[in-house]
Every structure is written in structure tokens, then in C-alpha cells.
Amino acid sequence: MTQAELSRLSGLSRASVFNIVRDLTDEGLARVTTTTRNGRRVTEVTLNPDAGIVVGVDIGNRHVRVAVADLAHQVLAEQRVALPLGHRADEAIGRSVGLVRRLVRQADRDPDQLRAAAIGIPGPILAGAGRLGTPPVLPGWADVEVGAAFSDQLGVRAVVDNDANLGALAESAWGRGRGIRDFAYLKVSTGIGAGLVLNGQLYRGAYGTAGEIGHTTIEEDGAVCRCGNRGCLETMAAAPALLELLRAAYGTLTLEDLLRLSADGDIGCRRVIADAGRHIGVAVANLCNLLNPGLIIVGGELAAAGDLLLNSIRESMARRAMSAAERTADVVTGAFAERTAVLGAVALALQNADASDAQTNVPAVRTSSPKAELAG
Ligand SMILES: [Zn+2]
Known part of the structure; x- marks a missing residue:
């Protein structure tokens, strides 16, 4: 500019x-x-792209994805590797750090240029502590000080956030939420979570667990949830619940099977996804009544179902939200599919690289620079 x-x-x-x-x-x-x-x-x-680099790490049940970016917001190198289901935390951290070092070399950068790191992990994160809250989505990660572990090995400040918050940051910096002051990013996958951008800032709440929309009560006497409550949205609309609904008729399916069958027009699979959208729409309607977001961005693996899911969310919202709140909130799919969390981690790391600049009395560089564009 x-x-x-x-x-x-x-x-x-x-x-x-x-x-x-x-x-x-x-x-x-x-x-x-x-x-x-x-x-x-x-x-x-x-x-200045030569001013330094940051790293974003996205850790899931079965994968780690790492991206290295420069301070001009360009992704220089990015890679995903598989992790065994039920992996131990130290194993995943070791693999991640090795991948960071390899990608920094691949980007032809000096490791000394690293300014900040951010790590995305599914499920609630305790603010400040940088470890998982309850209920943990990754069983091998309870009580692990994730931020400290990465910080020790990489030698820079490492911050941790959950994948729904990172989704909101990615969409805010480069995606559909750019320039939108109030919106919600919904991650619908093995779990269901929301990242809330309010007044242009990610809203984490008093203890870092804001946005746990998956634990909204939909059915008071419903199935017991892993959080201990009954009838949570997750027990009715997250991937494991949908696959369980289909099991008697279809046998054991994966989420990929469900999405493929549904795209091929299978009535039972389409019904299950549409019903999930209806339940999600109830929770989103409540969210709209409470916070009046200008946009709902739906991400996570189930977002691949597209309008089948989105239309039933919209219908449910139209039926349940106050008309003034519902009318303004459009529902769209996210911009980055499976790259969302790692790009959000890059955005968070860039914000933290800015924060360290502020100590030298240099005004912070805006993350959502209109010049910012990501490679790949
Ligand atoms: Zn729950």
C-alpha cells in the first residue's frame, strides 16, 4: 500500500x-x-519478508501439520505427516520439532530467524497454562505443558490455542472473515467447537474455554457426553455420533465413507448429515441470539458436505433465532479446508512476533494486512 x-x-x-x-x-x-x-x-x-520467520503447528488425532512463514505473511514451506492414533504427546512433539527444523532448512532460512511459534490442539486449552482442559480430545495429552515443551525445544515463545480458535484467526487474517468485525467460526468434525471473533478480536473468555458450542444442551435427557453432561450437541452431531447412527444399517463406516456416500446421493447418509445440521442450527440460533455475529463460517471435515449441511443449519436458524439476529448472519463454508488450523497457528504466531516487536516501542504490524497473501 x-x-x-x-x-x-x-x-x-x-x-x-x-x-x-x-x-x-x-x-x-x-x-x-x-x-x-x-x-x-x-x-x-x-x-519485509527477510525480517524473520514464524512457525505454525497443527496437531490432530492422527496427524501433525507444520507451516513456516515469513513476517510478510507468506507461507514458505508446509508439510503434513501422519501420527498413530492414540500417540503419546512427547512422540508428537518430537516429530513436530523435527519437521519444523526440516521445513526451515527447506525454506532456505536460518533457524536463528525464528521469532515465534504457535501450536493448535483440539479441545479446550487452559488460558495461560498452555495445556489441555477437560474433556481432553487427545487422550495422550492430559496435563502436558505443550507451550513450554515447544518453547524449550525451539528456543522461542510458543503459544497454544485450540483448533476452533485458530480457524477463526485463519479466516479473519486471510479468509472469509477478513474485514468482518463479529463472526463465529464453527469446526464440525470429531468434536464441535466455535472460535468467536468479537469486535475484531478473538474472544477466549475468562479461562480460555469460550466457544465450546459442542457442549450446548440440545436434548436434556439425551446420551451422556464425554464432558459429563447429557444431550450435548456433540452427542448428536459430531462425526462419531453420526457414524454410530448408521452402524446398524451400514456397518462400520469412516467419516470419509459417510461424505462419499452422501455425495453419491445415499438417502440414509444424507439424512444423517441434514439432521446433524438441524441440531447444529439450534445451537447456532442460540449463539446468534446471544452475540449477533455477522457471519457463521462452517469448517471442519463435515463442512465438505456443503449445502446439504449448511442449508439445514440455515433452516434451523430461521426457525429458532430471533428474526433480527438470524437475518444478518449468513452461513458459509470456510476458505482453507484441512489447512485451516495450521494457517491459524501461523496467524497467531505472527501476532506474537508483533508483540515482541512492541517491546522495542515499534507499533504492531496488523496481521490482516491487505497485502497479505499466502502461497500454496
Ligand atoms: Zn458435552
Whole structure:
């Protein structure tokens, strides 16, 4: 962007923008180039890709995915490796750190350039502690200080967040939530969680467990949930519940089987997904009444069902949300499919790289720079 554009969008005076840009270039965080636009000479400001790198790590039940990005928000290298189901935490952390080192080399960067790391883990995270809350989604990870473990091995600050919050950050920085002040990202997969962006900021709540929409009560006398409650949304609409519903008629299916059969028009599979959407819509309607988000972004593996899922969420919302709250909230699928959590982790790491810059009195670089674009 030009300095004039930065001034207009930020509401700061041209003199302030000039001073801030000068400080950023002095720190090596930004670059200024003179170019010609429509016959006029203009000064363009870009983030300096050589200023440093960050790393994002997404850990799941059966995989770890790592992405290395520069401070200009470009992904330089990214890879996913499989993990055995029921893996131990130290095993997964070791594999992740090895992958980080390999990708940094592959990106042709010096490990000393690493500024921050962020790790995504499914399920609630205790704020501050950087370890999993209850109920843990990854059984081998209870009581592990994940942030400290990564920080020790990588030698930089490492922050931890859950995959639904990271989904919200990825969509906010580069995806469908860009420029939207209030929205909810819904992850529908083995579990169901929400990442809430309120007033342009990720909302984590007092103890870091905000957004556990999967544990909204849908049926008071329903099945007992892993959280101890009964009739939670997860017991009715998360992947294991859907596969269980189909078992008597279809035998043992995987989530991939369910999505494939449904795409092929199988009536039973389509019914199960549509019913899940209806239940999710009840919880989302309550969310809309409470927080009035401008957009609902649906991600996670089940989002691959597309309009079959989304339409039944919309119908259920239309029936149950206050009309004023429901009317404004559009329901869309996420932008990044299986890359969502790792991109969210990169966005979180970039925010933390900014925070360390702030200690040297340099104003923070906005994560959602309009210049930001991800490779791949
Ligand atoms: Zn529950």
C-alpha cells in the first residue's frame, strides 16, 4: 500500500504514518519502494519478508501439520505427516520439532530467524497454562505443558490455542472473515467447537474455554457426553455420533465413507448429515441470539458436505433465532479446508512476533494486512 492509502485506512495523519513507517523500516520490519502508478510517483510500503520467520503447528488425532512463514505473511514451506492414533504427546512433539527444523532448512532460512511459534490442539486449552482442559480430545495429552515443551525445544515463545480458535484467526487474517468485525467460526468434525471473533478480536473468555458450542444442551435427557453432561450437541452431531447412527444399517463406516456416500446421493447418509445440521442450527440460533455475529463460517471435515449441511443449519436458524439476529448472519463454508488450523497457528504466531516487536516501542504490524497473501 502507499503511505497515503495507509493514512486513509488507519485514520492516522500522513505525518504519523510517515513516522511509523520510518520506525518500521529502521527496525527492518518494513520496506519502502518508489514506483509509478498512473504516471505518478508513489511510495509503496511492504512488510519485509527477510525480517524473520514464524512457525505454525497443527496437531490432530492422527496427524501433525507444520507451516513456516515469513513476517510478510507468506507461507514458505508446509508439510503434513501422519501420527498413530492414540500417540503419546512427547512422540508428537518430537516429530513436530523435527519437521519444523526440516521445513526451515527447506525454506532456505536460518533457524536463528525464528521469532515465534504457535501450536493448535483440539479441545479446550487452559488460558495461560498452555495445556489441555477437560474433556481432553487427545487422550495422550492430559496435563502436558505443550507451550513450554515447544518453547524449550525451539528456543522461542510458543503459544497454544485450540483448533476452533485458530480457524477463526485463519479466516479473519486471510479468509472469509477478513474485514468482518463479529463472526463465529464453527469446526464440525470429531468434536464441535466455535472460535468467536468479537469486535475484531478473538474472544477466549475468562479461562480460555469460550466457544465450546459442542457442549450446548440440545436434548436434556439425551446420551451422556464425554464432558459429563447429557444431550450435548456433540452427542448428536459430531462425526462419531453420526457414524454410530448408521452402524446398524451400514456397518462400520469412516467419516470419509459417510461424505462419499452422501455425495453419491445415499438417502440414509444424507439424512444423517441434514439432521446433524438441524441440531447444529439450534445451537447456532442460540449463539446468534446471544452475540449477533455477522457471519457463521462452517469448517471442519463435515463442512465438505456443503449445502446439504449448511442449508439445514440455515433452516434451523430461521426457525429458532430471533428474526433480527438470524437475518444478518449468513452461513458459509470456510476458505482453507484441512489447512485451516495450521494457517491459524501461523496467524497467531505472527501476532506474537508483533508483540515482541512492541517491546522495542515499534507499533504492531496488523496481521490482516491487505497485502497479505499466502502461497500454496
Ligand atoms: Zn458435552
